[in-house]
Amino acid sequence: MKRVKIHDKEFELFISHEKIQSVVEQMAEKMNAELVGKNPLFLCILNGSFMFAAELFKRINFVESEISFVKLASYVGDQTTGTVKELIGLNEDIEGRTVVVLEDIVDTGITIDNIQQQLKRMNPKEVLVATMLLKPDALKKDVDLKYVGIEIPNDFIVGCGLDYDGHGRNLIDIYSIVKE
Numbered sequence: 001m002k003r004v005k006i007h008d009k010e011f012e013l014f015i016s017h018e019k020i021q022s023v024v025e026q027m028a029e030k031m032n033a034e035l036v037g038k039n040p041l042f043l044c045i046l047n048g049s050f051m052f053a054a055e056l057f058k059r060i061n062f063v064e065s066e067i068s069f070v071k072l073a074s075y076v077g078d079q080t081t082g083t084v085k086e087l088i089g090l091n092e093d094i095e096g097r098t099v100v101v102l103e104d105i106v107d108t109g110i111t112i113d114n115i116q117q118q119l120k121r122m123n124p125k126e127v128l129v130a131t132m133l134l135k136p137d138a139l140k141k142d143v144d145l146k147y148v149g150i151e152i153p154n155d156f157i158v159g160c161g162l163d164y165d166g167h168g169r170n171l172i173d174i175y176s177i178v179k180e
């Protein structure tokens with residue numbers, strides 16, 4: 001089994017790049033059918049979602065769609081700090097619009113819950129959440145997720161945009177922590 005070491009921790013191959021691509025492909029097909037004509041604004045939550053957003057957005061097959069990049073980080077190392085910050089970098093007026101939030105992962109759900117609350121105060125028509133990965137057993141919030149790629153166990157992962165203390169985002173596959 002392919003392994004990588006990042007800082008002090010070992011990770012082993014968990015989800016292949018091919019699998020991720022096929023899941024993103026299916027999600028894009030659904031969006032192409034459901035969001036055409038709505039001029040959706042895709043909102044990529046930096047940093048982690050940049051790879052997922054790129055894979056997904058290039059598969060959206062209608063031109064009346066936009067993408068923007070915002071930031072809100074709450075993690076340090078491999079556990080939540082519990083601190084959730086303000087959403088920054090949103091320059092578009094989202095009033096009356098369909099907003100599709102793009103997340104790499106919904107873990108405890110605290111981040112996406114906070115983002116949804118902040119966005120809803122700006123009077124959009126609807127806020128739809130698309131996440132590449134979901135840890136159902138880690139959820140601490142009752143979140144409404146419209147598009148979910150892959151459900152995974154409650155283990156720390158890296159790759160495809162996800163990091164461990166800044167490293168590992170560039171791995172094209174997803175790796176799961178090796179428990180000693």
Ligand SMILES: O=P(O)(O)OC[C@H]1O[C@H](OP(=O)(O)OP(=O)(O)O)[C@H](O)[C@@H]1O
Pocket residue numbers: 045046047048049072073074075076080103104105106107108109110111112163
């Ligand atoms: O469901 P939660 O437990 O809130 O975790 C999910 C959030 O954690 C990660 O972001 P992070 O805060 O690590 O920032 P990053 O994307 O810059 O790595 C990820 O990109 C999500 O936004």
Ligand code: HPA
Pocket residue numbers: 075105107155156157158162163164
């Ligand atoms: O499992 C994870 N890995 C990296 N970043 C994360 N942010 C939330 N959960 C994770």
